Amino acid sequence: MTTFIHFTIVGLAMGMIYAIMSLGFVLLVRSIGILNFAQGDLFMLGAYISYSLIMQLNLSPIAYIISAIIAFAIIGVVFMYVIWWPVKKSYWPQAPIVCTIGASYIISEACRLIWGNAPLIIPSTIKGSINIGALTISNQYIAILIYGVLVISAIYLLYEKAYLGLILQSATQDYMAATILGVPVNLTIAITYVLITLMLGFSGYLVAPLFFVSQNLAGFQVKSFAGAIIGGFGSLKGAILGSIMVGLIESYSAYFTSVYKDAFIFGTLLIVLAVRPNGLFSEKNGK
Amino acid sequence: MASNKNREILIKTGWTALKVALVAVVVIVFTSKANNYYFTIVNSALIYVIAALSLSLLLGMGGMMSFATVTFMGIGAYATANLSKVLHVPTSLSILLAVLISALIAFLIAILLTRLKGSYFAFASIGLAQISYAIFLNFKPLTGGPNGFSNVPKLIIAGIEFDNLKKWFYLLLIIVFLAALSLERIRRTTLGRSLAAIRDNEIAAQSLGIDIYSTKIITFVIASVYGSIAGALIAHMNTYLSAYLFTFDISVSFLIMVMLGGVNSTTGAILGALLVTLIPEWFRVLQSYMKLIYGISIVALMIFMPSGLTGIIDSIKYKVDMEKKKKRNKDYSNG
Structure with a gap:
């Protein structure tokens, strides 16, 4: 029973991280209509930058948060202007997507060249662990849960309820109409990019104490994408629920196997695609 | 008017003859000069050409970005290795069976995957590549696990044993030629044209009566056949298999090959595959920066020449x- 509760909490926490990443996918698809294959690498970059700020520059928590926000925002804007801007009017519609694949290679290799191959260690955000009976849970999982709930609900409210959310999504629905109505399209797209890098960067930092800072962190992206598809790509709700499901499946699969965890997730993905091609939680059936 | 047409035909045949002569000269010079090391590199480049043709069919003709080429290469490779080593099937037959097996698996996967559109398809194929890598690396009974699969029997076709790299070189030239020819043929069939129509405008294609779903499935299966042939050839040429031959990175390098040459061009795919395999050999000093250069060249290609060399x-x-x-x-x- 204790292992079950432990697996559930770990699964939920990882599910939150996957949910944040798949929200990143959905936000970019909603604001410019392309998929970003470099999500995982931005996430990893967040962990590496946090390592430099905390371990090498020895910043205090508040100084860290401020400088990290600035750094992530700059990365977001640079990412937008290098990877998306030059190809946005390319006659080959897949050019911007392929570009993000290139970006993923560049970021991960740049990290390897700057910080080296060896996994780096970041101390936990909140040290210690909670003991409930025989159950021991690292505080880091609790921190991830709190961060996840806050970020996910903020993004959900922003995009589904607030007026600003509609403006942020207007560019992809009708670029021309949005411009005519006076929406500063470039600004809204830049804001989306910055939001995404902030979300990903800080989740990278929170996950780092559990998994070390290494290039393997980029592998989270595929699982979060699986989550987004399982849940249904059309809606934020689907992406969130699907990703949390993936986190739980991954955690519970530790009962059976340790090497085929990924195969479990993608097996689920294939089954969902066969039964409900639009995802489990999508609102509308058909196309 | 007639003379004009004749002249055009004359010029065209002249060009073709020139191209054939050029390739022949390169081949003759290469075979007389090269040592085993060069044969190893060029042979693997030729095998990658076949895999790149598979992606060219999917991505260039059909607009489906697939990273699952390595999956089918792996299935082809491990299937023929097991059939010929464990079950002692003659190697030429085992390659055919491996291709059949891979086509069957591709058909089952295609039923699920081709329902997805555009980039969703691409991501699902990444998932597939990751699963297949996990299986190739860990499933000991069929793949030998992390130690790899050694002592795959040598290829014997019609009594000729392909035991040295020079023989392989000629065999691969013939296979690449046939593969390129068949791809060009597919481009001109109903299938190729409906595929191009789907790529350019799905709704218009549907309104012309094209069955999108089945066209995509057939294409996926044909592409998997090319991939599995490449994999099976790798198995018999190297006589050793490891899961590291079928990683996601290899898939990305296929993507670069196809894009460098020109996405929708058979010559382009051949050119791209040869360049991407050979260039790292010429610049061995930059070995540790190779992936970074890959990344930068992808972005630069997309910005400056999205249609590649061709x-x-x-x-x-x-x-x-x-x-x-x-x-x-x-x-x-x-x-």
Whole structure:
């Protein structure tokens, strides 16, 4: 029973991280209509930058948060202007997507060249662990849960309820109409990019104490994408629920196997695609 | 008018003859000069050409970005290795069976995956590549696990044993030629044309009565056949298999090959595959920066020449033709 509760909490926490990443996918698809294959690498970059700020520059928590926000925002804007801007009017519609694949290679290799191959260690955000009976849970999982709930609900409210959310999504629905109505399209797209890098960067930092800072962190992206598809790509709700499901499946699969965890997730993905091609939680059936 | 047409035909055959002669000269010079090391590199480049043709079919003709080429390469490779080593099936037959097995698996996967559109398909294929890598690396009974699969029997076709790299080189040249020819043929069939229609405008294609779903499934299966042939050849040429031959990175390098040459061009795929395999050998000093260079070249390719090398050649040709036409029109109006 204790292992079950432990697996559930770990699964939920990882599910939150996957949910944040798949929200990143959905936000970019909603604001410019392309998929970003470099999500995982931005996430990893967040962990590496946090390592430099905390371990090498020895910043205090508040100084860290401020400088990290600035750094992530700059990365977001640079990412937008290098990877998306030059190809946005390319006659080959897949050019911007392929570009993000290139970006993923560049970021991960740049990290390897700057910080080296060896996994780096970041101390936990909140040290210690909670003991409930025989159950021991690292505080880091609790921190991830709190961060996840806050970020996910903020993004959900922003995009589904607030007026600003509609403006942020207007560019992809009708670029021309949005411009005519006076929406500063470039600004809204830049804001989306910055939001995404902030979300990903800080989740990278929170996950780092559990998994070390290494290039393997980029592998989270595929699982979060699986989550987004399982849940249904059309809606934020689907992406969130699907990703949390993936986190739980991954955690519970530790009962059976340790090497085929990924195969479990993608097996689920294939089954969902066969039964409900639009995802489990999508609102509308058909196309 | 007639003489004009004759002249055009003459010029065309002249060009083809020139190209054939050029390839022949390169092959002859290469085989007389090369040592085993060069044969190893060029042979693997030729095998990658076949895999790149598979992606060219999916991505260039069909607009489906697939990273699952390595999956089918792996299935082909491990299937033929097991059939020929464990079950002692003759190698030429085992390659055929491996291709059949891979096509069957591709069919089952295609039923699920081709329902997804555009980038969703691409991501699902990444998932597939990751699963297959996990299985190749860990499933000991069929793949030998992390130690790899050694002592795959040598290929024997019609009594000829392919035991040295020179023989392999000639065999691979023939196979690449046949593969390229068949791909060009597919481009001109109903399947190729409906595929291009789907790529350019799915709704318009549907309204013309094209069955999108089945066209995509057939294409996926054909592409998997190319991939599994490449994999099976790797198995018999190297006589050793490891899961590291079928990683996601290899899939990305196929993507670079196809894009460098020109996404929708058979010659382009061949050119791209040869360049991407050979260039790292020429610049061995930069080995540790190779992936970074890959990444930068992908972005640069997309920004500056999204249609690749053959696209640039085509646009130059087009310009020259337009100049000629202009000149001719001037001559007509003057005379």
